[in-house]
Amino acid sequence: MxxxxxxxxxxxxxxxxxxxxxxxxxxxxxxxxxxxxxxxxxxxxxxxxxxxxxxxxxxxxxxxxxxxxxxxxxxxxxxxxxxxxxxxxxxxxxxxxxxxxxxxxxxxxxxxxxxxxxxxxxxxxxxxxxxVVETPPREPVQLADLVLDVTARRCTFHDEDIELRPKEFDLLAVLALNAGAAVSRETLMAEVWDENWFGSTKTLDVTMAGLRRRLTEAAGGSARLPRITTLRGHGYRLEL
Structure with missing residues (x-):
């Protein structure tokens, strides 16, 4: 052959x-x-x-x-x-x-x-x-003064762009699309990285720390920004 x-x-x-x-x-x-x-x-x-x-x-x-x-x-x-x-x-x-x-x-x-x-x-x-996976267009998600446009991959606060790294944006998108609900670490790893991911979840922790830091810097102390709550032993929740 x-x-x-x-x-x-x-x-x-x-x-x-x-x-x-x-x-x-x-x-x-x-x-x-x-x-x-x-x-x-x-x-x-x-x-x-x-x-x-x-x-x-x-x-x-x-x-x-x-x-x-x-x-x-x-x-x-x-x-x-x-x-x-x-x-x-x-x-x-x-x-x-x-x-x-x-x-x-x-x-x-x-x-x-x-x-x-x-x-x-x-x-x-x-x-x-x-x-390479194509997703259908989504309407922008608004949480307080934060607007997340998943289709355009754009995050704004008071109409000012927040520069996020690709995985930070993906992580915020999963939390925003499930705002108010608890999202497990396993779900975040599968959605943001890969369902067959077998490496360390330390990547999630580092990316989450970076996301929180960028949001805090952009807000400048404003209370009109959704808070990401850590759920020990489970995952995270984006507060409404």
Whole structure:
């Protein structure tokens, strides 16, 4: 039986790998290509920024410890120019503050080194699968002075835009569409990340902390902002 030809690069998800370690870089490049992706490997932040400006990519796999610049600066720059790009940080840093910094810089997810290729591929499939699902238009949701337009992916307070990261917006959307009801952690992980998610739910905690911080900053002490209540042992509730 003839082996079917591999899909062309035009039909593959294009992945920009930014990693200065030769062993990890080669492993990622060969593993991604062998699983149907079209990877391009950059060893420095400068080279990655040039590549991202020159070509269109679907995914950015980004090491933070680069030889010429901080990976967080790469994430911020790329995110500013490519708001729909999936950014996954690959890091040896495990402290909450480092994870928060990565997500605040625009990353959608993170993996702590050492990680397995199997886990990385599962994460990519989950993220990319959710991005291609089309949903019908929804009417904007108004809660006090906060307005959430899910279709336009726009959040405003007193008609001023609140800049939210993609997962922060998705998290707020699930809570807003279920305002007043308790939403479990399992439901949030399934709705915002993936129903088959098997990683740490620490991602939810970090994203929730970021969402609360951005809403508080936007409100400036105003009481006309819905409050997100933590339900210990269960999940969260967006108060009416």
């Amino acid at each position: 003839r082996t079917p030809p591999a899909p062309s690069d035009r039909s593959r998800h294009r992945v920009l790998v930014v990693e200065d370690d030769d062993t990890i870089g080669r492993h990622l490049e060969s593993g991604l290509r062998g699983n149907g992706y079209a990877p391009t490997w950059s060893r420095t932040g400068t080279a990655a920024l040039s590549e991202a400006a020159r070509s269109r990519y679907d995914v950015l796999l980004l090491d933070l410890g680069l030889p010429d610049m901080d990976g967080l600066d790469v994430a911020r720059t790329v995110r500013a120019h490519h708001p729909d790009l999936l950014i996954v940080i690959l890091t040896a840093r495990t402290d909450d503050i480092d994870v928060i910094a990565g997500l605040d810089a625009g990353a959608d997810d993170y993996l702590v080194k050492p990680f397995s290729l199997t886990v990385l591929l599962a994460r990519l499939r989950a993220h990319l699968r959710r991005r």
